[in-house]
Every structure is written in structure tokens, then in C-alpha cells.
Amino acid sequence: METLRLYDFLPSGNGYKIRLLLTQLGMPFDRVEVNILKGETRTPEFLSKNPNGKIPTLEIEPGKYLAESNAILVYLSECTEFLPYDRFSRSQVLQWLFFEQSSHEPFIATSRFWISILGKAEEYREAIEQKRKPGYAALSLMENHLTSHIFFVGERYTIADIALFAYTHVADEGGFDLTQFPAIQGWIERVKAQPRYISITQE
Amino acid sequence: METLRLYDFLPSGNGYKIRLLLTQLGMPFDRVEVNILKGETRTPEFLSKNPNGKIPTLEIEPGKYLAESNAILVYLSECTEFLPYDRFSRSQVLQWLFFEQSSHEPFIATSRFWISILGKAEEYREAIEQKRKPGYAALSLMENHLTSHIFFVGERYTIADIALFAYTHVADEGGFDLTQFPAIQGWIERVKAQPRYISITQE
Numbered sequence: 001m002e003t004l005r006l007y008d009f010l011p012s013g014n015g016y017k018i019r020l021l022l023t024q025l026g027m028p029f030d031r032v033e034v035n036i037l038k039g040e041t042r043t044p045e046f047l048s049k050n051p052n053g054k055i056p057t058l059e060i061e062p063g064k065y066l067a068e069s070n071a072i073l074v075y076l077s078e079c080t081e082f083l084p085y086d087r088f089s090r091s092q093v094l095q096w097l098f099f100e101q102s103s104h105e106p107f108i109a110t111s112r113f114w115i116s117i118l119g120k121a122e123e124y125r126e127a128i129e130q131k132r133k134p135g136y137a138a139l140s141l142m143e144n145h146l147t148s149h150i151f152f153v154g155e156r157y158t159i160a161d162i163a164l165f166a167y168t169h170v171a172d173e174g175g176f177d178l179t180q181f182p183a184i185q186g187w188i189e190r191v192k193a194q195p196r197y198i199s200i201t202q203e
Numbered sequence: 204m205e206t207l208r209l210y211d212f213l214p215s216g217n218g219y220k221i222r223l224l225l226t227q228l229g230m231p232f233d234r235v236e237v238n239i240l241k242g243e244t245r246t247p248e249f250l251s252k253n254p255n256g257k258i259p260t261l262e263i264e265p266g267k268y269l270a271e272s273n274a275i276l277v278y279l280s281e282c283t284e285f286l287p288y289d290r291f292s293r294s295q296v297l298q299w300l301f302f303e304q305s306s307h308e309p310f311i312a313t314s315r316f317w318i319s320i321l322g323k324a325e326e327y328r329e330a331i332e333q334k335r336k337p338g339y340a341a342l343s344l345m346e347n348h349l350t351s352h353i354f355f356v357g358e359r360y361t362i363a364d365i366a367l368f369a370y371t372h373v374a375d376e377g378g379f380d381l382t383q384f385p386a387i388q389g390w391i392e393r394v395k396a397q398p399r400y401i402s403i404t405q406e
Contacts (some may be wrong), residue, residue: 051344052306064293068301075294091269091278098271101256102304141254 004029005059009036011117013166014069015056015095016200021076021162024196070097071157082159092153096160107135109167146183157194165191207232209263212239214320216369217272218259219403222277224365227399249297273300276362285362295356310338312370314377349386358396368394
């Protein structure tokens with residue numbers, strides 16, 4: 001098998017999902033840093049790899065690319081302990097992955113991007129304010145779930161946890177206060193205690 | 204097997220995805236109309252089925268629910284002609300499903316909701332204006348892909364087509380002009396020509 005090549009941006013939670021899973025799977029990979037702040041995902045060369053101009057993009061073999069962080073998580077975790085085999089459990093994992101992309105990431109990750117990556121909290125003040133309510137709604141839903149579950153699906157660590165962990169554990173960098181969510185905090189510690197855990201900015 | 208019960212809202216493209224696939228699979232189902240405009244997804248009773256308060260929600264067997272339209276599509280299509288068996292092709296289907304939820308639906312479906320479902324184009328004028336550029340970017344990406352492909356993955360009709368068709372074929376109801384996208388128009392006709400096709404408001 002060819003070595004996987006990950007087009008990535010170190011501060012990105014979406015990129016971190018893939019780095020974390022690959023590391024926990026023990027799969028070697030080459031990381032190519034693409035600076036999204038300098039327009040490097042908008043060059044003709046990068047758009048030939050992913051026409052949507054986004055990282056992470058995974059080169060599975062020379063010239064064969066897969067985009068969308070959560071689709072990459074599923075691809076890499078099939079037939080591993082990180083994705084349940086049971087049909088309904090696997091569908092629940094997918095449900096959380098779609099929840100993450102539609103009800104969580106657009107609010108929590110975007111706020112973090114404006115505040116902590118771009119450093120433009122003042123410029124985006126009104127937009128950030130609009131993200132507060134739906135962002136806290138996503139966190140409250142997670143908190144309720146984690147009050148009676150140790151992980152998101154099947155009481156074991158799966159890619160649903162990886163996908164939701166990526167931006168939740170740095171939600172404070174987007175101005176979200178996690179101290180009011182004790183079940184989330186406990187879950188964050190359980191994720192950090194997993195074998196071969198790496199932090200978000202660890203290459 | 205129990206009869207599936209679909210909690211649905213007839214004008215919803217996300218609900219339509221499931222109605223269309225179930226009909227094309229020839230699977231009988233009960234449809235329960237939930238009027239999202241009257242807060243019926245926010246009642247304690249509905250939130251006990253889907254804590255995220257959204258349709259579609261599928262009751263697979265009594266008390267067992269699955270949410271997120273695209274997760275439901277995958278659940279229903281496994282081991283059918285609507286989802287490729289090959290690992291990479293299946294991942295490409297997922298890539299398009301996540302693209303639909305992150306780069307298409309938030310702009311095109313939301314504009315349609317404000318303009319044609321709520322009938323409040325004037326009230327949401329500024330927000331609609333902000334959705335124009337990313338919405339057209341999603342359509343342009345689809346147009347480029349369809350210029351050299353008859354369907355999204357593997358040159359055959361899959362749930363990737365169903366997911367993208369749902370809001371694309373009614374994009375004009377969100378103020379998007381499809382006449383400039385001939386490849387999309389040709390694809391829309393190919394989808395409509397599929398066996399057991401039903402229209403979006405056909406129960």
C-alpha cells in the first residue's frame with residue numbers, strides 16, 4: 001500500500017480528526033501543510049485535487065483523492081474498532097457525523113476561526129453573536145447525551161467521538177464556556193486518555 | 204419487519220430524500236406530517252424522538268429512531284443498488300453527502316425556505332444576499348462535475364444523486380437561476396427519468 005498523503009492545516013479541527021485517527025490506527029502518513037490563510041487551497045493545483053478547495057484532502061494513492069473530513073473518517077475506519085459493525089450503530093455514528101457538520105461545526109468552529117485563527121473578534125462581533133445560540137444548543141444536546149453515555153455510540157470510542165471532539169475541546173477558543181457542561185468535560189478527559197492520543201497542534 | 208414510520212414535512216427537501224428513496228426501493232412506510240412552521244418539532248414529545256428537533260426522523264422499529272437525512276439515506280441503501288459496494292466509490296458517495304450538508308444545503312435550501320416556504324423574501328433580503336455567492340459556488344462545482352459524468356459517482360444513480368437532487372431541482376424557489384447550468388439541467392432530467400420517481404410534494 002502506498003503511504004497516504006494528507007493535505008492539512010495544523011490549526012484545523014477538521015484536519016485534526018484525520019491526524020488523530022491515522023495516529024491511533026498506527027498508519028504512517030505524509031502531512032502536507034496547506035496554509036488556508038494564504039489562499040493555498042485556491043490555487044489551480046490544489047483545486048485539481050479537491051475542487052471544493054478545502055482541507056483536509058487525503059491522497060489515497062497517487063492521483064486519487066478523498067475530501068470531506070467525516071467521509072475520510074469513515075473510509076479509514078471501516079473494518080476497524082473505530083467504526084461499529086452493527087448496521088444500526090454504524091448509522092448512529094453517521095447521524096452524529098452529519099450532526100457535527102450541520103449543527104455544530106458551522107457555529108463552534110467558525111467562531112473559533114474568526115476569534116483565534118484570524119484574530120478578528122471585533123470585526124466579526126455581530127456574526128459571532130449570531131453563532132452563540134445554535135452553538136450552545138449543540139453543546140447542550142451533547143451534554144444531555146453524555147449524561148447517560150460514556151461515548152456517543154455503543155459505549156465505546158468511535159469516529160463519532162473523534163469528529164465531535166475536534167472542535168468541542170477547543171470551543172473556548174471560539175468563546176464558548178465549557179465549565180457549564182460537566183458531562184462534556186468528563187468525556188473530553190476520556191477521549192484524551194485513549195491510546196496514542198495526540199493534541200490538535202501536534203504534528 | 205415493522206413498517207417504517209417517517210416523521211416528515213412535505214415541502215422539505217431533506218424529507219423528500221427519504222420519501223424518494225423509500226418509494227424507489229419499493230418499501231412501504233407510514234408518513235407522519237410534522238408542521239415545522241407551527242413548532243411541532245419543538246414539543247417534548249417530538250424531542251424525545253429526535254433531541255435535535257428536526258425532520259426527517261425515521262422510526263425504524265417502535266422506539267428506535269434515526270435522524271439526519273443523509274445518515275438515513277445510507278442506512279436504507281446499504282446492500283442495495285443505490286449505494287456502491289466498492290469501498291472507494293462508497294466513500295465518494297459519502298463525500299458528496301457531506302458536501303451537500305456543508306456547502307450546498309445551508310445556502311440553497313435556506314434561501315428557498317425563507318423565500319418560498321416562509322414567504323419572507325423582503326425580511327431576509329440581506330441574509331439571502333449573503334447566501335448567493337456560496338450557493339452559486341456549489342452549483343458551479345456540480346456543473347463542472349456533471350460536464351464529464353452522467354451521475355455523481357460511478358456513472359450510475361445512487362443516493363449521492365438523491366441527496367443533491369432534493370434541493371438543486373427546486374433551487375429556483377430559492378432565487379437561484381439554473382438556466383446557466385446546462386449539465387445540471389441534463390442531470391435533473393436523468394434523475395426524473397428514474398423508475399418510480401416521485402415529485403417533491405407527492406405523498
